Amino acid sequence: MIIETVKTQEYGYLVNGNMAVPNDPANRDYQLILDWINEGNTPTGPDVIEPDYVALRTGPTGYAPIHEQLAMQTDGTWDAHVADVKTRFPKSNAGSTTIGDVPQDILDAAANKLFAQQVEAYKTAKARVAQYQLSVGVPESTQTITTGMQEWNEEAGEMQDVTETFVIPAIEPLEATVEVTTQEIGEDPVTATVANPLIVKDNEERAAAQAIIDATPGPVKTHVDG
DSSP states (O other), X not given: OOOOOEEEOSSEEEETTTEEEESOTTSHHHHHHHHHHHTTOOOBOOEEEEOOHHHHHTSTTSSXXXXXXXXXXXXXXXXXXXXXXXXXXXXXXXXXXXXXXXXXXXXXXXXXXXXXXXHHHHHHHHHHHHSOOTTTOXXXXXXXXXXXXXXXXXXXXXXXXXXXXXXXXXXXXXXXXXXXXXXXXXXXXXXXXXXOHHHHHHHHHHHHHHHHHHHSOHHHHHHHHO
């Protein structure tokens, strides 16, 4: 669905002027509205209807109930009551419709979704950059681990953990170039030396991941990195 406009209503949202969407995070279209907001768009607030003088005069702050008006006619206060209501709600008040503020809950929901998406994108990008570079490889190294057993150390006079050191083999870098042979129909094969496509792809992916890391907002990095 392509969203062009979103208008806030009492129980949800009106999308593109003809589609009602409930205020329900489990609703797929509701989630699309959040994405639309995070793309830089702003919903329209709800209609705020100001009643006209007829609605106001007959409303709870207008004319008193009939039985009270009858009592007013008896004690002589009815004329003053009617005049007061007409003064407070003159016929010049024809009513109006204005646009209210966008509810904060939908804006907060969009911000929370964007934050969660940025967190996952940042984690994924960091993991990608942490992988070894194909053009560089990995040198041989050693790692010492605790076996889970203990033995008596005479010099220290106590039981100590037994450790084991093992070698992690090196990973050789890939060749920077490879030879590619192509042959057109009816022609002799042609061999050319080109950049190793595995290295090219690796570098592109690393650059894209680094760009995500660089663009990640500080609060997101703090949340992930502690």
